[in-house]
């Protein structure tokens with residue numbers, strides 16, 4: 381709740397700049413932390429733009445008040461900035477913030493934005509041509525939906541729906557970016573590094589038998605395995621300079637979400653240097669799960685084919701503590717809510733040589749479901 385400190389970044393060095401500045405902020409802070417749990421004490425919440433050239437800012441926000449809960453224990457952290465006049469009214473409050481009832485119910489419909497359904501299929505077909513021609517191995521293409529929030533709409537309604545509907549995902553809300561992501565970019569905790577890589581998707585079955593078949597087919601699909609392999613390789617490569625003893629599950633497993641199945645691989649390693657979670661997101665973003673492979677060629681093709689700025693969609697979203705530990709998800713199944721009420725939602729899919737434009741379009745529809753249901 382509130383903002384004690386807001387740090388903004390942009391351009392290709394947005395994450396390394398954030399890592400540097402956060403070290404300075406943390407070193408200058410006086411922290412009294414009796415709880416000593418991940419997320420207690422000084423914490424910043426962040427969301428970073430996907431592209432180096434994005435118009436959208438990347439931010440680290442230190443709230444004035446944080447209510448934390450972990451393993452059955454709850455705490456409250458109050459944060460003030462002592463040497464800034466503008467924040468001199470940020471004196472700690474003696475009592476916990478009061479809860480307020482949700483605002484009135486509302487519904488929001490989202491309609492195609494800069495990329496129509498037909499436009500998306502045409503771009504997927506173009507991407508397949510590039511892959512077959514050997515220009516790139518995999519590229520992740522997205523489309524966008526737009527809407528406008530009614531005045532005074534209480535976003536907590538949408539967040540509550542997401543959190544309750546997608547309990548095994550990360551529900552997030554940072555500077556207007558909201559969503560429920562199933563994919564961890566990286567978690568850093570006391571020298572250990574973990575990540576969950578997702579790529580490869582199938583719809584849920586309509587009954588138990590067809591659902592099991594959908595999962596089995598996904599695990600044995602060569603198209604999805606290929607899509608997944610690129611994503612795991614990109615994570616392992618980017619972790620290499622900072623970690624040792626990196627282990628992964630031997631075979632990708634099928635991860636069940638309420639709206640779909642994903643191919644998933646868990647990765648675990650040990651930090652070999654003083655890298656913080658911000659240094660790691662800088663090293664890892666963008667993985668092949670959201671950009672493609674090889675990275676530079678895939679991001680160039682995204683720039684060429686997608687008719688919009690992704691903003692913070694598919695960028696890192698999460699938190700960092702004073703010691704640099706933190707948890708960062710990839711901002712998938714997301715929507716950006718602007719202060720004027722404009723809403724843009726995004727969903728994309730990995731395109732490989734065997735991709736079929738109509739199936740990829742259907743996959744984006746499945747991936748929009750968490751956001752559409754929460755607003756609808």
Ligand SMILES: C=C(O[C@H]1C=CC=C(C(=O)O)[C@@H]1O)C(=O)O
Pocket residue numbers: 520522563578579580581642668669670712713726727728729730731747
């Ligand atoms: C790009 C998205 O999903 C990525 C993560 C999991 C599975 C994916 C896929 O199967 O294409 C994508 O790589 C998205 O949800 O917008």
